[in-house]
Amino acid sequence: DTAVSQTPKYLVTQMGNDKSIKCEQNLGHDTMYWYKQDSKKFLKIMFSYNNKELIINETVPNRFSPKSPDKAHLNLHINSLELGDSAVYFCASSQVSGSTYGYTFGSGTRLTVV
Amino acid sequence: KQEVTQIPAALSVPEGENLVLNCSFTDSAIYNLQWFRQDPGKGLTSLLLIQSSQREQTSGRLNASLDKSSGRSTLYIAASQPGDSATYLCAVHDDYKLSFGAGTTVTVRA
Numbered sequence: 001d002t003a004v005s006q007t008p009k010y011l012v013t014q015m016g017n018d019k020s021i022k023c024e025q026n027l028g029h030d031t032m033y034w035y036k037q038d039s040k041k042f043l044k045i046m047f048s049y050n051n052k053e054l055i056i057n058e059t060v061p062n063r064f065s066p067k068s069p070d071k072a073h074l075n076l077h078i079n080s081l082e083l084g085d086s087a088v089y090f091c092a093s094s095q096v097s098g099s100t101y102g103y104t105f106g107s108g109t110r111l112t113v114v
Numbered sequence: 115k116q117e118v119t120q121i122p123a124a125l126s127v128p129e130g131e132n133l134v135l136n137c138s139f140t141d142s143a144i145y146n147l148q149w150f151r152q153d154p155g156k157g158l159t160s161l162l163l164i165q166s167s168q169r170e171q172t173s174g175r176l177n178a179s180l181d182k183s184s185g186r187s188t189l190y191i192a193a194s195q196p197g198d199s200a201t202y203l204c205a206v207h208d209d210y211k212l213s214f215g216a217g218t219t220v221t222v223r224a
Contacts, residue, residue, distance in 0.1 A: 031210065033211065033212075035212075040216070041152075041201065041216070041217060042214070042216055043203070043205075043212075043214040044214070045211040045212065045213075048210040048211055050210065055210045056210050056211055058211075090157065090158065092212075101163075102146070102148050102160055102163040103148060103160070103205075103207075103212055104160065105150075105157050105158040105160075106157060107156065107157035108156075108157050110155075
């Protein structure tokens with residue numbers, strides 16, 4: 001059973017389109033995250049949700065809108081895609097923010113905007 | 115703002131050598147520190163988690179130390195194998211997020 005699953009794994013789309021990435025965790029964790037890994041492979045936090053509430057929005061453009069329908073799901077919707085949005089997006093979860101149990105990551109979604 | 119630095123950026127060793135990967139962070143008020151491995155085009159695999167009250171953690175050939183007061187962690191990999199070739203990422207747990215280093219890319223030559 002996959003602990004943190006993301007779909008789709010690959011996404012190729014044209015500039016200006018709107019797309020969504022879905023994330024689900026079956027670990028019973030109460031905090032979920034979106035991270036972006038750029039072309040230089042650096043990982044940076046985008047959003048953090050705790051019990052469906054937005055905790056961190058790390059200066060992400062308004063075109064990115066996360067939605068958490070319940071504790072087990074955190075989806076990412078991106079409007080008006082730009083070339084610079086091309087990256088790998090990782091979803092993650094943890095038991096409690098900053099907890100003693102560590103973070104679990106999904107396998108990533110590689111987004112390519114052409 | 116937490117900043118995490120990993121040295122060296124890349125490392126190439128012959129099989130059998132021990133590996134030493136360094137990580138430093140600027141704000142010592144962390145909850146814990148986690149080491150990950152990332153293979154090319156793949157996700158992150160957790161290797162070791164060290165809680166802020168601990169000094170080290172061990173798993174098989176891997177040993178990680180933490181000196182919170184000086185803002186340093188070291189990952190030791192004993193008797194390296196070609197299968198250890200990957201990028202190793204250090205991450206510190208602040209409030210509601212992980213702050214990552216840029217990683218150390220390791221190549222173990224057969």
